[in-house]
Amino acid sequence: MPDFSRGAAYVDGQLVPIAEAKISLLDWGFLHSDATYDVAHVWKGKFFRLDDHVERFLSGMGKLHMSIPHSHDDLRSILVDCVRASGLREAYVEMVCTRGFPKPGSRDPRTCTNQFFAFAIPFVWIANPQKQTEGLHLIVSRWQRIPPESVDPTVKNYHWLDMVMGLFEAYDRGGETTVVVDTRGNLVEGPGFNIFAVKGRTFTTPVRGVLEGITRRTVIEMASEYGYEVVQRNLPAEEARTADEVFVTSTAGGIMPITKIDGRAIGSGTRGPVTQELQKGYWALHEDPHHTFKIDYE
Amino acid sequence: MPDFSRGAAYVDGQLVPIAEAKISLLDWGFLHSDATYDVAHVWKGKFFRLDDHVERFLSGMGKLHMSIPHSHDDLRSILVDCVRASGLREAYVEMVCTRGFPKPGSRDPRTCTNQFFAFAIPFVWIANPQKQTEGLHLIVSRWQRIPPESVDPTVKNYHWLDMVMGLFEAYDRGGETTVVVDTRGNLVEGPGFNIFAVKGRTFTTPVRGVLEGITRRTVIEMASEYGYEVVQRNLPAEEARTADEVFVTSTAGGIMPITKIDGRAIGSGTRGPVTQELQKGYWALHEDPHHTFKIDYE
Numbered sequence: 166m167p168d169f170s171r172g173a174a175y176v177d178g179q180l181v182p183i184a185e186a187k188i189s190l191l192d193w194g195f196l197h198s199d200a201t202y203d204v205a206h207v208w209k210g211k212f213f214r215l216d217d218h219v220e221r222f223l224s225g226m227g228k229l230h231m232s233i234p235h236s237h238d239d240l241r242s243i244l245v246d247c248v249r250a251s252g253l254r255e256a257y258v259e260m261v262c263t264r265g266f267p268k269p270g271s272r273d274p275r276t277c278t279n280q281f282f283a284f285a286i287p288f289v290w291i292a293n294p295q296k297q298t299e300g301l302h303l304i305v306s307r308w309q310r311i312p313p314e315s316v317d318p319t320v321k322n323y324h325w326l327d328m329v330m331g332l333f334e335a336y337d338r339g340g341e342t343t344v345v346v347d348t349r350g351n352l353v354e355g356p357g358f359n360i361f362a363v364k365g366r367t368f369t370t371p372v373r374g375v376l377e378g379i380t381r382r383t384v385i386e387m388a389s390e391y392g393y394e395v396v397q398r399n400l401p402a403e404e405a406r407t408a409d410e411v412f413v414t415s416t417a418g419g420i421m422p423i424t425k426i427d428g429r430a431i432g433s434g435t436r437g438p439v440t441q442e443l444q445k446g447y448w449a450l451h452e453d454p455h456h457t458f459k460i461d462y463e
Numbered sequence: 464m465p466d467f468s469r470g471a472a473y474v475d476g477q478l479v480p481i482a483e484a485k486i487s488l489l490d491w492g493f494l495h496s497d498a499t500y501d502v503a504h505v506w507k508g509k510f511f512r513l514d515d516h517v518e519r520f521l522s523g524m525g526k527l528h529m530s531i532p533h534s535h536d537d538l539r540s541i542l543v544d545c546v547r548a549s550g551l552r553e554a555y556v557e558m559v560c561t562r563g564f565p566k567p568g569s570r571d572p573r574t575c576t577n578q579f580f581a582f583a584i585p586f587v588w589i590a591n592p593q594k595q596t597e598g599l600h601l602i603v604s605r606w607q608r609i610p611p612e613s614v615d616p617t618v619k620n621y622h623w624l625d626m627v628m629g630l631f632e633a634y635d636r637g638g639e640t641t642v643v644v645d646t647r648g649n650l651v652e653g654p655g656f657n658i659f660a661v662k663g664r665t666f667t668t669p670v671r672g673v674l675e676g677i678t679r680r681t682v683i684e685m686a687s688e689y690g691y692e693v694v695q696r697n698l699p700a701e702e703a704r705t706a707d708e709v710f711v712t713s714t715a716g717g718i719m720p721i722t723k724i725d726g727r728a729i730g731s732g733t734r735g736p737v738t739q740e741l742q743k744g745y746w747a748l749h750e751d752p753h754h755t756f757k758i759d760y761e
Contacts, residue, residue: 174488187485188493190472190559190580195486197623198496229624230631261488264627272589272654272715274627275634282488291570309612314646315625316609324622325495326527327613329562329572333528336573348612356570417570 173250174284175243180250186284193277194263198323201225204416205379206288207248207256211457213450215241217379218416219260225320226262231279233262240283247285248460255288257417291342291357291413292421297444300424300436303355303411304340305402306331310353313374321376328356339428342413347374351399358415360423362400362408363439369404372397380414380447383456387446393439402426410437419447471548472582473541478548484582491575492561496621499523502714503677504586505546505554509755511748513539515677516714517558523618524560529577531560538581545583546758553586555715589640589655589711590719595742598722598734601653601709602638603700604629608651611672619674626654637726640711645672649697656713658721660698660706661737667702670695678712678745681754685744691737700724708735717745 172183194200203222205215219240226232235243244258265277292301308331316324331343344355352360353374359381361370368388370381388395405411409432411423420443422436450456470481492498501520503513517538524530533541542556563575590599606629614622629641642653650658651672657679659668666686668679686693703709707730709721718741720734748754 176488183489186488188488190474190484190486190582191481191584195493196621197627198621199623199627229627270585270588270591272587273634274630284488286489287568289570290568293568309610311609311613311622312607314607315613315643316622317624317628320624322624323494323496324609324614324624325497326615326618326620326622329495329497329527330615332572336571345613 169250170252172253172284172286173247174282175247176282180246183284183286186282188263188280188282189266191266192263192280193265193267193274194261194280197264199229199264199274200261201229201231201320201322202259202261203321204257204259205244206416207253207258207285207460208288208451210254210462211451211459212245212258214379214383214456215244215458217382221321221377221379222260222262228317228320230274231262231264233279233281235281243283244285245460247283249462251285252462253285253287256285257287257289258285259283290418291415292418296341297418297421298436300422301342302340302425303423304331304335304338304343305352305427306334306343306345308334308345309348310345310374312347318374318376325356332356346402349399351401352405355413357417358413358421360400360405360411360413362405363410363412363437364408366393368393368395369400370395370397371400373399378414378416380416380419383447383450384414384420384443387443391442391446406431408432410440412440412443420444467548468550470551470582470584471545472580473545474580478544481582481584484580486561486578486580487564489564490561490578491563491565491572492559492578495562497527497562497572498559499527499529499618499620500557500559501619502555502557503542504714505551505556505583505758506586506749508552508760509749509757510543510556512677512681512754513542513756515680519619519675519677520558520560526615526618528572529560529562531577531579533579541581542583543758545581547760549583550760551583551585554583555585555587556583557581588716589713590716594639595716595719596734598720599640600638600723601721602633602636602641603650603725604632604641604643606632606643607646608643608672610645616672616674623654630654644700645697647697649699650703653711655715656711656719658698658703658709658711660703661708661710661735662706664691666691666693667698668693668695669698671697676712676714678714678717681745681748682712682718682741685741689740689744704729706730708738710738710741718742
């Protein structure tokens, strides 16, 4: 019996254990990072906002001139199949479309047959449970986020070397994670997350050059419901440093407090009340049938 | 008997037919395009400037904080083994180092074991033989090359979405290939190639934000020997459009003429004498023992 307990993947139209989930070295999804992807998550056996993730994924594929013979509903089914095969109740569920291979001898992407992959693996956290309470130490990187004039950030993509180098820089400078900046030093985003600064009853979050995160969207919706104002504009590093609270948002962990930036405490230096309120509300939404659906594991 | 005739690869320490050469979907080389690579070529059974490629590859790995248990000489041997297994006399030979996987539950790249892959496949041309004589129609893209403040271009990398989107734009506008630009509209590079403009006895080639191509270096060395001056500086699109000749350089095909830019003829609109002289000289160097070494296929 194949062991699906560490995850399951959909490759070449088949469900396989994650250990066997592979892509050809020659696929341009690897050789040119010519791919788009999305990640949804499963919490207590329920998918959270899956349709929003699938919709964004299909939109990204369109912008990259990619197509696959799967409808929105097909994709939903494949992702559910991956989770069901793995048996995981808390899972990180990724869908990927790659360019594929060109015709022999060609370098024309239009000759490629686009490829679809998906996999479910155990839930991944940007911050471990202790850090979700204590908060993370964030370093404002000297590296700049790849600008929208080079790569459309609304197409979720694997161009991460800026953030990887930012992480190494953050570790060197005593931090735990990083946020990369724009040409003027405004904060943009970190490896897999959006960022918010709270001042009074206003949330400020960067808008230019960022991925339009689904967790970011959830926070914007919650803010409106809770009576906070959300402003989407440039966020200078100094404004984050002097905010009451700072938090980051990601499918990989939800809402996570930043309690220190570049060695200096944010606000009280501990997780603030707004961040706590949002964390509580975020996980409560995971019981809301409007945002979730239950996987039938039988 | 496994069929190595379409190429051979080195994966997990084993030589395998190219059709079996695969990488895990979970390797960050794929999921974060966290990888560096290099490509050398074999012509008439001889490697061309292999040591220069291996040296650049090892330098890129260092800049990305990657390491593998293979010396320069080990890498040479592995690459020769790939070519020998394939039997190919004209081959495109790629070496790749990926970040690998983090420890379970971690997102810290320092916990990863870096992975090495290599493969030899039939030689790939950016321009087919007819186009090497006729010249290509180049479109100056509206897309900007990922800037050096985001990704160090001297680390040869797979962040190509800017160039892929540039290619689609070029096809839409009636062209055959593309060159992406910087924030001021200066030409930077194309998908896999550097660019040169010739005016009188001077070659101008972009210097900022470009990969320091080995074929580019070969042209610079040849220029000096043939009595041309080479200037490395910004190259505005208009200067290329009004040049006597324009050519591009790549391991995937050597020196290739650009005879039209954005629908307008360059110079006479046919391959110019300087480009021809360089093409002849470039292929002659493939007989020069200083730049090549013969593979023992027995």
